[in-house]
Amino acid sequence: MKTLQSLAALLLVAGTAATATPLLQNGGFEAGLANWTAIDRPNSAGSWFANTGTTTPVSNFSTVGAHGGVGYAVTDQVNPSTHALLQSFNVAPGATSVILTFSMFVNSYADFFPNGGVLDHLTGQPAQFTRVDLLTAGADPFDTGAGVLQNFYFGIDDPATNPHPYTDYTFDITALVAAGGTYQLRFAAVETEFFQHVGVDDVSIDAAFAVPEPGSLALLGLGLGALARTRRRR
Template sequence: MSNSILRGALGLLLAVLHATATAAPTLTNGGFESGLAGWTVADQAGGDGTFFIQSGTQTPLSDPAFPVAVPAPPEGSNAAMTDAFGPGAHLLYQDFVASPGVAVLNFDLFILNGGGEFESPDSLLFDLTDIVGENTQNQQIRVDILLVSALLDPFSVDPSDVLANLFITLPGDVPPDGYTTITHDLTSLMGSHAGQTLRLRFAETDNLGPLNLGVDNVRFDDRNTVPEPATLLLAAAALAALAGTLRRR
């Protein structure tokens, strides 16, 4: 066997091993089939409501006499959804360790805005009462990736904490019908922060009227975690060729 063939076999083997080792980050219970296990919920003090598990086709706090209809969860039996009887600010988040490799984040969002419009000030707090007693309108939904190491306030939107904003409602936006799949290629971000603890955060704030945020099917798609069968066969051939060369030498 020539040196060039030997080098090729070694290169193929290293490529397969690299593909296996550089898996995307892992999220726990992204379909909420185990309730809210693996996720953390935070609510601003003084507000009403929180994140609930939603199943079926009604909001979690629907009055049976006056049900509020929503779509069924798009994946499995459960989704996470905010609901309340008054203003509030609610977070659903999960921390994970960034790793190099292909990392495509997908999640399904549902939005039902009973407040009539969106307002998105640079804050996630529902109570922004100023010194003259006027409260800033805040009716928004955000999805962010945050750096955990220096994070003091889970509701922070400071640029030093937020590495990437993945979704935000803005004035004039019209919520889409049903659940919508949002996709972001975070390969570069994961590579530049490999080994660091990051946070995926879903946030909902409302002080104009009811605002329901549904979340489901949250996952990192990783094309590198398990090599394709054809790649494994090539790697096996490379290993066999390499072993034969070593025996002859």
């Protein structure tokens, strides 16, 4: 019994270290839109594009370019549109920390029209906004209801000061995904009033998992060895 108590004490004092695991691929868009899914609602006159310059690829409006590296994703259009950019990711159970980061600008050339957050340019109501959401695995690309686990951005940047620099965003999503499973990260925009260019770059979701440090493993081995010797004597 004393040996078991000693082993328990060793385990209690054993330290752990966290290892970070990236859950997204091509978050810097250096490989274009690879690993991402760009989807547009029917009758949209725009989409998401992989871009490397400082003008939008269709309408030639100015942007600040990439946040890091040379590539970034940006929306562009010639008429009202709704478009989503998504990537699915898997979280193993037991994550101690899951952190979402991204850099984004929203150059809207019309005022903010929320339209109830509905991602649809054909509702008959003005709609001019961008949103960023965490979705369930089975959510529709344009879901704004039960499939949304968390909204991270809803609106536009100040229309009076286009083109905007990037804003860096960081969110702790551990409580939402630590149970494990598959989820979707979505960037989406709808514009009915005039041009809106959403730039996204340097997107990452990093999960940390606790693992025993080498010294802790050595202590555990010593404890197990002592327990085995004690049992042999008995």
